[in-house]
Amino acid sequence: MQSPTKPLAYSYIRMSTDIQLKGDSLRRQQQSSKAYADQNGLELAEAFKLEDIGVSAFKGANVSSGALGQFLALIKAGEIARGSYLLVESLDRISRQQVLDSIPVFFDIIKSGINVVTLADKHLYRAGETNFADIMYSVMVLGRAYEESKTKSMRVGAAWENKRKNAGTRKLTKVCPAWLSLQENRTGFDLIPERAEVVRQIFQLADTGNGSFSIARRLNQTAIPTFTKSNGWHESYVTKILNSRAVLGEFQPHRYDDHGDRVPYGEPVADYFPKIIEDDQFHRVQASRRRRLVEGAGRKGPEYRNLFTKIAKCEYCGAPMRFVHKGRPPKGSQALKCTNAVRGLGCESISWRYSDFETSFLYFVKEIDLTATLKAAAERSERATVEQQITVIEEKIRQLTAKRERIFELLTEPGSSTAFIKGKLDECEAAIATEGAQITKLREQRSMADMLPTISADELRSLIASVQDMSAPDIFERRAAVANRLSILVTSLRIAADGRRPKMKGIRTFLESQELNPDERDRLIDHIEKTNKQSQRYNRSFNVMLADGVSRYVVVKSDDPTDIIAEVLVDRDGAISGSDRGMPIGWSDGWDNVFDEPVSV
Structure with a gap:
């Protein structure tokens, strides 16, 4: 006679941080689940991964968006058989929310026909049963779990707040940017001069229009040593440096959110690190990089050489005309040549000297209105200081707005002071208003380009020459x-x-x-x-x-x-x-x- 199928047991493992993986917690829970299943005639569903690693139960993230929440959905959908077992180390693995939120989760599992086993004490909460002692015990365990988490949260917050207050005399953590080193007495940081100079070089290159890839390549070409054991500079690391406000001297504390992600926590600590980049340059670079994401990047050197990129095509085969650069004059040359001809794919190999074609095009295609275009460019050059100031202020307003959003998030934290947060919000709003008034004044200073009368052929030639004068500062x-x-x-x-x-x-x-x-x-x-x-x-x-x-x-x-x-x-x-x-x-x-x-x- 065939023996009946064993009830399925599902092992649920939750750890609030990835750090616990480095210890013995994961292996211990897995072995406990396997041992209980073997001892009680259960079949452990080992292929069914029911794990929330790095997910906190304090705010119910494991239920709302974690593996436990998906398991509960399967129970309600009837895909988990009634009479199955849920194995957990203790009830606080299921929830650490307030009792009014955690008890319904636990009871829903029991009422849905699923047995719950706490492996720490081998206690079985049977499906469908309303044992008074079990109910009282579960309420006490879940209530205590919430209080412990709340107390821990408040203590950690208080400890960090105390550290922040004393940040001027003793640093919060030994972690610091790669161009700094913590002093032995932990009261400050020392610059590593050669690395700080590399960071300044990176910002200078970014400020002149170079992207992260171009900067990384230039650093590798000049054999600049990396800050880590990496095999050369990478685009991602350059981007990380360019986005780091540590260059301004700021330290941004972080914490792990409900989903286990590391996110900024609270306001940045100003003047925490030695400042190596000026505010205006930092904000100018951020605005420029964001604009490149929207408008598209590309290698645009200081000469902006080819005016016809993605425009010019070969008349004979329709392929794009490539800008062929063979060094600077007088020995070198630049020309436009069919891409298929360059690649040896059969098209005509005749090229057109770039400066000659550019001159002919600008001279005869009157619709470009070169006069008004160059006048607008000249005005932009003359107003460069004002434009840069506007860019810097726009970046400040954007960051102040983000800071305001982070301050709002503090209202949800346990033990947060409403009066303190309101004061910080008022400060932030006042700063946004001040910067907004300043940017309004600067915008009023900008004037629109005036229409100019038509010009003579000689004047047009002069304008074209000015476009081709690579020594001009603008x-x-x-x-x-x-x-x-x-x-x-x-x-x-x-x-x-x-x-x-x-x-x-x-x-x-x-x-x-x-x-x-x-x-x-x-x-x-x-x-x-x-x-x-x-x-x-x-x-x-x-x-x-x-x-x-x-x-x-x-x-x-x-x-x-x-x-x-x-x-x-x-x-x-x-x-x-x-x-x-x-x-x-x-x-x-x-x-x-x-x-x-x-x-x-």
Whole structure:
């Protein structure tokens, strides 16, 4: 005869901190559960992990969002068989909340047909039974568990508060940033000069627009020693330094929340560490990094070299045009070249000298309104101090707002002083109001750029030269303004670095594949070649489509980027205007006849 199935036993293990894992608690509870199951004819559900590690029961997190809460949901759903056993070390593993909150949790388990066993005393609370002694004992145990946790919380809070008050004479903890060392008498910290200098260098690089990855790479390239045993600098560690308010001298106490996560606790302690970074630079860097997250990062050196990133495409194959940098002039060069050609994927390998293309584009695409764009950039440069002050204050207000939220959270802590918290909130609100008034004044100082009249060709050339003067102190602002304008204005930009020569290659290949008399074919090819040269079709050209529907097609002379062979403007209605080798283009011929034959023919 087959023996009946053994009742299932589920072992529930809860530890309020991960530190207990390093001791013997986890192994002890697991062995106790296994021993009880074996001794009492139960089958331990070892594959069913019912653990809340690092989760506190003081506020019921193990019930609201932990493994125990999921177990209770399975009981209610009927997926845990009635008559099963829940094995716990003691009742305080289930809950350490106030009695009015903890007793219902315990009773719900019993009423749902689940037996509860406390392994510490081998006591069995049978499902469905209302033993008066058991009820009274459970109330006393759970009530005592809450009082113990409450007392511990208050003692820890009082101890930390006392430490905070004495932070000026004795430091709270030996833990400190990697660029500091705790003095033997624990009354202060000493700077490690070479490390502090590296931190200052990191902030200086970030302040000039470098991201964490770029900074880490530069530190590795210059063989700067790391602060840890890491194999070189990592982006994540640079980010950690840039986000650390310890550079301002602040120490932020932390605690573990109900879910076991380490979170800030209370206000930062000011002037706790030696200060190595100025407030304005720190807030400026934070604002810049947050802006990069929204707008997108990318390597933008002090020259902001390529204005056409993600805009320019190859006319022949449609691949992006790559900025090829082969060193600085006079020996080096920069050019735009088809990505497929660079990768050897068959497209034309002819490149267009970058400065020449940039000059031609800015000179002939009048819609950019280079005058107003550069004037706005110049004004931004002149107002840089005001803008930086606004950025700094906005960052201060953001952090004050976050601080205010943390102060609100203190109201939920046991033993917190309402009067003390209200005073801190008042201080925070006053600081936010003061900074808000200051930022209003600064914003009033900013003036909008005035409209300028049209300028002459010589003045336009001068403006383009100013955009390309890499020695100018505000060159980044100027080129960033132009690049931003282009990203908004240009819908597509197609570049033919070798004019129509690739099309001639296609024609030659096609004719050679046809059954033609060789002499006639050669004469035909020579005639087309001669016509193309007379029509100057092998000169470089570009075709740009603007966001308002207007397009320009420009053929540039090889020896002068500000002189053209032909320029065609097509408005949003399809009307064509412009010039071809000095002669006006008609309104009705359309694209097919534009640049067809030399005017003299």
